[in-house]
Amino acid sequence: MRIMKVTMLNHPHSIQKEELPPMAMALGFFDGVHAGHQRVIETAKNIANERNWKSAVMTFDPHPSVVLGKKHEKIRYITPLDEKIRMIEQLGIDHLFVIRFTSDFARLEPQQFIDQYIIGLNVQHVVAGYDFTYGRCGNGTMDTLPEHSRGLFTITKVDKLAYDGEKVSSTKIRCLLTEGQIEEANRLLGRPYRITGTVVHGDQRGRKIGFPTANVECDDDYYLPKTGVYAVRMKVKDKWVNGVCNIGYRPTFKHPDERFMSIEVHLFEFDHSIYGEEVTVEWYKHIRQERKFNGVQELVAQIEKDKQSAIKYFQNEAE
Incomplete structure (x- = not known):
């Protein structure tokens, strides 16, 4: 198994675009690294292989709701950060970027996020789920991404993955774990x-x-x-x-x-x-x-x- 490089980034970061190879990058929080997440990550990996780029994943820590104050109870994860890193490495990714989600980072406008964390990191192709959002208040969406790309990278939007008509989601998996339905949770996790x-x-x-x-x-x-x-x-x-x-x-x-x-x-x-x-x-x-x-x-x-x-x-x- 290839060794994945892990880069922890605090905002503002100081990496220069020239320091990084061209990358196809999967974006998301990816709690659980479930079957839907795996489809997004594998898509980025396949595109990177086809174009002789490096494969990359960008995720965030802690969960945005911790910083934005949407939840007051302790946040627990299907895959806490260390577990998430292990799972993503097992998918054969070259480079993982973990962005420290802070109040300052949360205030970035969508265009600023794209300029600094996508274009600025030499990302040539972005892969994300249909419901991925970015920038202040999640105002950036997969519909606004082409405009924010400034024509400097291409995009793949991955549609939802559903089993028996129900979307595979981290929220659903947490509910199944709470109910003790481990076999159904495993089906949605894909592992x-x-x-x-x-x-x-x-x-x-x-x-x-x-x-x-x-x-x-x-x-x-x-x-x-x-x-x-x-x-x-x-x-x-x-x-x-x-x-x-x-x-x-x-x-x-x-x-x-x-x-x-x-x-x-x-x-x-x-x-x-x-x-x-x-x-x-x-x-x-x-x-x-x-x-x-x-x-x-x-x-x-x-x-x-x-x-x-x-x-x-x-x-x-x-x-």
């Missing part, structure tokens, strides 16, 4: 939903009852699925291992003051110490909701059922 985190020490309760778990601590910017039990795969040291995951508040053992969500993964046929390791968890099927049991024996019996459900799921997938 399994995933998180990346670090294995940390837990209270060893799983090991004591015969089901050792890896406690995964992830960035609190992740938009996590509904609490419950899921069939998952976890990547440990470049190897994927099947398992079953409980995400939630562990009601059977819950301390009254425990308010933090835990992600505990029991891996099948795996018995290695992986504390401190960075791992990736991919989520495949919602098995059941989280619930409180009347005792440890009842919990152990249910975990065994969950494990068998996950094993059966992966066996069916392999056939």
Whole structure:
């Protein structure tokens, strides 16, 4: 896999056009890097390859609503920035530009944005979704882009991607995650939903009852699925291992003051110490909701059922 160059830009940037190669660039926020986003990015990549340019993506951080004050609660992402960078690199892009979205940047008029961040970065072709907006108050649209281009770059507008008549969108995927509909979310993502985190020490309760778990601590910017039990795969040291995951508040053992969500993964046929390791968890099927049991024996019996459900799921997938 090619190594993607990542450039973090603060406004105003100081890059000179002559410093950069000709590029075909995909523009968007791309939270989730879902199937629709992948179509936009792949289009830019294909055009770059056809014309012997470099392929590029431009995205923004944080979400504009954080700066523009449209939302007061904490913003969580299907793909926080580090995860988004990993996903875009896997698509084989040459250069990623991450623009720090600030109040000053938000005040740029549409023409100023195009002059400084498209023409000024030697972009020869722009690819974006039909609903992409740019400039102050989002006044720039795909309809105004030809005028703002000053004839210095060409444009491809990508129509919406829909499944069963419904637009593939980050908003829809977040709703599906909230409802625990992980298989449908994965269909719209065009890949399994995933998180990346670090294995940390837990209270060893799983090991004591015969089901050792890896406690995964992830960035609190992740938009996590509904609490419950899921069939998952976890990547440990470049190897994927099947398992079953409980995400939630562990009601059977819950301390009254425990308010933090835990992600505990029991891996099948795996018995290695992986504390401190960075791992990736991919989520495949919602098995059941989280619930409180009347005792440890009842919990152990249910975990065994969950494990068998996950094993059966992966066996069916392999056939």
